Ligand code: AHG
């Protein structure tokens with residue numbers, strides 16, 4: 231079995247990037263340990279604080295953020311970081327080359343019910359003259375990412391990673407504290423009969439999205455001609471992992487609940503890294519109007535409409551929106 235570090239040494243020429251991924255995994259192993267201990271470690275429940283998005287922070291959101299932040303700050307390769315739980319970017323090492331953007335704990339509404347959560351990360355390269363305290367330094371399109379991945383804290387702890395040469399997954403052996411290579415060059419089936427969307431928002435979607443989902447529900451009698459199955463875990467990491475395993479489509483589309491927010495998910499540390507993994511595995515990732523990874527960011531916390539997964543199904547959603 232190939233250890234993560236050996237895999238990286240063989241597959242990644244960028245030695246600095248290897249250090250960054252290695253360092254991130256030290257923090258993620260610590261998060262995995264705390265998630266597993268749960269109430270025994272006193273980590274469940276609310277932190278009684280709000281983040282910059284106005285969402286209630288869980289204790290584990292704050293703990294995971296602090297662990298990753300201190301790991302990254304200690305790395306000479308890292309110039310700066312941006313996190314869901316930090317209002318502003320955080321400068322790290324002025325001589326560092328990389329910017330790391332992350333969602334420390336995705337799916338945090340699931341923490342207290344012992345359902346899968348995860349950490350999502352995106353790595354960008356910076357220019358030597360860039361100032362890591364400036365938001366503009368981080369505002370690169372998703373296609374500029376040099377690595378993206380997530381760590382899923384489920385029945386097993388897994389790392390799913392791409393450095394732009396396919397998608398690979400690794401399972402943590404908690405007995406020795408090492409990630410081992412499990413799946414290589416993961417491919418998503420092109421077609422699917424499984425969708426994931428929070429149906430409770432149906433009345434707030436655009437008419438085109440209502441029409442598409444209406445047709446999904448009509449199954450083999452509708453224009454899509456197939457009987458579909460539905461899943462909703464409310465952890466994007468878990469949904470994307472299912473799609474990387476057996477195909478499917480994940481949607482968190484634009485809705486009019488809060489008209490100034492184009493969707494719920496955040497472009498820089500949810501939409502873009504997941505889009506890179508999905509595309510690297512042969513799937514598609516769209517806002518329903520354009521590729522997510524071509525969206526020009528205007529702020530580190532901006533939201534984006536998300537439609538990603540099996541290529542043919544995503545293409546079908548895009549076609550509904552052409553009309
Ligand atoms: P986070 O916990 O980082 O705020 O993200 C949660 C996201 C995503 O993981 C999930 O798909 C979605 O929010 C769930 O939304 P609903 O509450 O609408 O189900």
Ligand code: MN
Pocket residue numbers: 333335336337466500
């Ligand atoms: Mn999230």
Ligand code: MN
Pocket residue numbers: 291314333334335336337338
């Ligand atoms: Mn989060």
